[in-house]
Structures are given as C-alpha cells and as structure tokens.
Amino acid sequence: MKIIKHSGDIVDFDPEKLRKSLMKSGADDLVVEDILHKISKEIYDGISTKKIYKRAFVLLKKEANSHAARYNLRSGLQLLGPAGFFFEKYIARLFDAEGYHTTTNLTLPGKCVSHEIDILIKKGDALEMVECKFHSAREMKSDVKVPLYVFSRFNDLKERKQIVFSKNETISKCWIVTNNRFTSDAVDFAKCSGMNLLSWDYPKGNNLKTKNDIDCLYPVTCLTTLSLAEKDKLLILDVILAKELINNSEHLDKIGLSANRIKNVLKEVRELVRCI
Numbered sequence: 001m002k003i004i005k006h007s008g009d010i011v012d013f014d015p016e017k018l019r020k021s022l023m024k025s026g027a028d029d030l031v032v033e034d035i036l037h038k039i040s041k042e043i044y045d046g047i048s049t050k051k052i053y054k055r056a057f058v059l060l061k062k063e064a065n066s067h068a069a070r071y072n073l074r075s076g077l078q079l080l081g082p083a084g085f086f087f088e089k090y091i092a093r094l095f096d097a098e099g100y101h102t103t104t105n106l107t108l109p110g111k112c113v114s115h116e117i118d119i120l121i122k123k124g125d126a127l128e129m130v131e132c133k134f135h136s137a138r139e140m141k142s143d144v145k146v147p148l149y150v151f152s153r154f155n156d157l158k159e160r161k162q163i164v165f166s167k168n169e170t171i172s173k174c175w176i177v178t179n180n181r182f183t184s185d186a187v188d189f190a191k192c193s194g195m196n197l198l199s200w201d202y203p204k205g206n207n208l209k210t211k212n213d214i215d216c217l218y219p220v221t222c223l224t225t226l227s228l229a230e231k232d233k234l235l236i237l238d239v240i241l242a243k244e245l246i247n248n249s250e251h252l253d254k255i256g257l258s259a260n261r262i263k264n265v266l267k268e269v270r271e272l273v274r275c276i
Contacts, residue, residue: 004048006139013043018052024213025060025067026274035059061224065264066271069222069242073212074138074200076222077179079231084134086235088118090219091132091177091198093240095121097215101165108164110156117157121175122165128173128196129154135180142178142199144185150176151193179208216273218242223272225265230255243273 001013015036022032039055061068069076080087092102100121107116119130131150133142154174161168175196176182182190182199190197200208212218220226220234220242233255239245245252246269252262 001043002045003043003052004046006049008139015040018056021071022056022060024209025071027060027063027067031060031063031067064271065224065268066274068224069218069268069272072222072224073209073218074179076219077200077208078136078138079221079228080179080219080235081134081136084132086240087134087179088132089238089240091130092119092121094211094217095119095130097217099123103164106164108157108162109160110153111159112156115153115157120162120164120171122169125169126173127162127164127169127171128175129157129171130175130177133176133178135178138180141181141183142176142186143183144189146178146182147176147186147190147193147195147197150174151189151195154195216243218272220245223265223268225261225268230257242269245269246273 002010003013004010018039019032019036022035023029027035035056038059039052042055043052057068057071060071077087077090080090088104092104095102100123102119102121104119105116106120107114117129118132121128121130131153133146135142151174154171158171161170163169173194173196175198176190177198178200180200182197182202187197187202189195197203198207218241220239221231223231223242226234234245234251237251237254239248239251245266249262249266252265257265
C-alpha cells in the first residue's frame with residue numbers, strides 16, 4: 001500500500017512506524033492495536049499521511065484527550081507561529097528545564113555590526129547564542145544556507161565582550177533550532193563548524209520529540225480541550241507550556257472559560273504532564 005508523505009514523496013505504508021507513534025501517546029497496548037487495526041482497514045493507495053494522522057488523532061481522543069495531545073506535539077509546535085516568536089519562548093523554556101539561564105530577543109553589538117539574537121543561554125561560565133528557524137509548513141527544511149548565515153553572525157559576535165547576565169562575557173557556542181528538519185548538508189556544515197543543531201528529529205535521542213518526554217514540556221498548543229483562539233490568548237499571556245496552567249489556572253478564567261471547561265482543561269493538563 002502506497003501513501004503520500006507531507007513532502008510529496010510516495011512510500012510504502014509502514015504499520016510499525018504508526019504503532020510506535022501511537023505508543024508515544026501514552027495509550028496502552030490494547031488501545032494502540034485497536035487503532036492500528038481500524039486504520040489499516042481504512043487506508044487505500046494514495047492516501048496522505050495527513051489523513052492517517054487525523055484519523056489516528058480522532059481515535060486517540062476518544063480514549064483520552066491527553067493521548068491525543070501527546071500525539072499532537074508536532075502540530076502543536078507549528079501553532080507557535082506564524083512568525084515564530086512564541087516558538088522562541090518555547091525553546092527558551094526547554095533550556096530553562098535543563099538548568100540554563102535564558103533571555104530572549106536581544107540586540108547585541110558585534111565586531112562589525114549589531115545583531116538581533118533570539119535567545120542567549122548560560123550554564124556555568126559558558127555563554128551561548130540560540131537562533132530559531134520556524135517553519136509554518138511541515139515539509140520545509142532548513143538547508144545549508146541557514147548555518148552558513150548564522151555562523152557568520154556568530155563569528156562577528158564572538159569578537160566582542162557582551163554584558164548580558166552579570167558581567168562581560170564572550171559568546172562561545174552557537175545553536176540553531178528548528179521545529180522541522182535540517183538537510184544533510186546543513187548537518188554536515190554544522191558538525192564541521194562546531195555548531196549545535198536541534199530539530200524535530202535531530203540529534204537522535206535528544207531532539208524535540210524526545211525532550212518533551214523527559215520533563216513533559218508540551219506547549220499549550222497541543223491541548224485538545226482548547227480552541228485555536230483560546231490557545232493564542234494563553235500565548236499572549238505568556239503561558240507557553242501546558243504544565244504552567246496547573247499553578248496558574250486563573251489564566252483560563254481570564255480568557256473566558258467557564259468553570260466546567262476549566263475543569264476539563266486542567267484534567268487534560270494533569271494527565272498530559274504525567275511523563276511517559
């Protein structure tokens with residue numbers, strides 16, 4: 001059975017790949033096998049992965065909103081656009097959870113010109129810059145032009161001492177983060193240049209997919225009990241992670257939710273942040 005990926009590529013349907021993605025939702029084995037069985041009966045030659053995803057999402061939501069929310073991670077990341085400002089805040093939260101001090105949206109002087117920096121992070125004595133590349137379309141990739149451009153900015157910035165967190169410091173490392181993927185030549189250049197990359201699936205075992213499972217860092221845009229407009233309102237209130245609602249439930253009242261809906265949203269959040 002041939003299916004069509006977001007990129008337009010035609011590949012064989014792989015039930016094992018679908019099974020693994022369903023397992024990551026937190027659903028138990030019986031639920032996963034039941035959903036896999038139903039979808040396998042419904043697919044046809046030429047079906048898109050988008051339609052398969054939507055069907056799996058609906059079936060997971062019938063079992064538990066939190067299962068669907070976990071499965072919804074990549075789409076949730078895409079809702080942190082369209083400009084990517086909230087994606088930058090989300091990435092800063094990921095570094096916060098790993099013990100970094102972070103600050104966002106800075107303009108710093110380089111040796112030759114000034115540069116707008118998405119995020120600066122610090123752990124110990126190391127000051128590092130993070131540039132975020134947000135794509136609103138899932139099939140888009142960050143090619144080698146991105147690390148080439150960012151590397152030139154990094155080289156200009158590292159020539160100047162920066163006063164950011166407490167003292168004059170030199171930026172010693174550079175990160176590029178994208179919600180999608182990097183091309184192979186982008187990865188090769190970054191490796192050769194000593195740059196750090198973070199994407200949906202890179203590096204293996206420590207990427208955006210896996211980092212969420214470590215500390216339940218799901219964005220509020222994953223939640224299935226909120227409308228798109230309500231998610232946008234929470235982002236404007238600087239509520240970026242779903243887990244932030246547990247101790248700040250008053251934000252749900254601020255955006256106009258009824259007491260019953262607040263109860264449902266918090267139920268989904270509490271189930272979602274039980275790391276799997």
